[in-house]
Amino acid sequence: MGEEGLVTNRAAPEEGTLTEKAAQLLQREILQGVLEPGARLAVIDLSERYGIGATPIREALSRLTSQNLVAAVGRRGFHVRGMNYEDLHDITRVRFLVEQEALRLSMRQGGDEWEGELVASLHRLQLYVERAGSNFGAGGEQFDQLHHQFHAKLIGGSGSPRLTELARDLYNQAYRYRRSNMRRLIDAEDFMQMHRVLAHAALSRDETRAVELLHEHLNSTLANVYPDRERP
Incomplete structure (x- = not known):
């Protein structure tokens, strides 16, 4: 046609x-x-x-x-659009489907550039969190830019513009919920450790471990914002 x-x-x-x-x-x-x-x-x-x-x-x-x-x-x-558990659950479910595929592709075909950008994004996030201390979650737009950069670089070696675009849109859709979640977080070391182990698994090309950690990480917002609901 x-x-x-x-x-x-x-x-x-x-x-x-x-x-x-x-x-x-x-x-x-x-x-x-x-x-x-x-x-x-x-x-x-x-x-x-x-x-x-x-x-x-x-x-x-x-x-x-x-x-x-x-x-x-x-x-x-x-x-x-309103905010509720069902909406965030759906965002999280679809986001995981998209990002796990992009992450697998990145681990299989991402080269030195992908690895370098992922390490650099983790370092920038680490510096910000260290300087902000227990108030890191109150950083608003600056914090979210660095957080988003990490997640974008994590799947940035997929070679798929459509997966990248879908992941970005879903990240934005979850932003309002994530703002609520970040206000509850005060343990900077726990937050960074979650990102360090995820990056390490990806850089080690350990697909099973990396996908498990990604699932846990994405669902942590759902569990923190709606603690009384059963975690998927």
């Missing part, structure tokens, strides 16, 4: 740029909790808030709907 079957984006370049800007602003405020779960997202209000036209705002809302950060409910419009 030829290229005629593809849907092309005919939006003007400026409109596309504004859509990107609107999506980034919305995503940031949703992930940081400025726009709370369940909050109504009125196009006119958001247009005035960000100084961006209604069309790019609608496009941005549709984009974030596909990323499961925004929900569209019939004619009632858009609202910030």
Whole structure:
């Protein structure tokens, strides 16, 4: 089948740029909790808030709907997707399916560059945590950037752009829950040890151990945020 079957984006370049800007602003405020779960997202209000036209705002809302950060409910419009155990359980389950495959591929075909980047990302995270001490979990965006870099480098040798993109989207979807989890963590050494053993297993190309540790690590957020629910 030829290229005629593809849907092309005919939006003007400026409109596309504004859509990107609107999506980034919305995503940031949703992930940081400025726009709370369940909050109504009125196009006119958001247009005035960000100084961006209604069309790019609608496009941005549709984009974030596909990323499961925004929900569209019939004619009632858009609202910030709610937070609950079932949602985080589903995010965690799918995230593990994606990341375990990316991790296996990285261990099988990742070379010196992958190993070096993983070690460097672990070192940067270690330095930050050491300096922050028991307050490391309150680091907000700076901490999460370093934490995300580690997880991105861990699976960064997969050679699959789609797995990388899926993992990034799922990481973002879990961000609001992770913020709640990090507020409860004060043992910096325990936190770093969890990441060190995961990195060591990956660098040792021990697939069975690395996948087990990844499963344990990803599910720790679920267990910490919802301690009264049975752990999968």
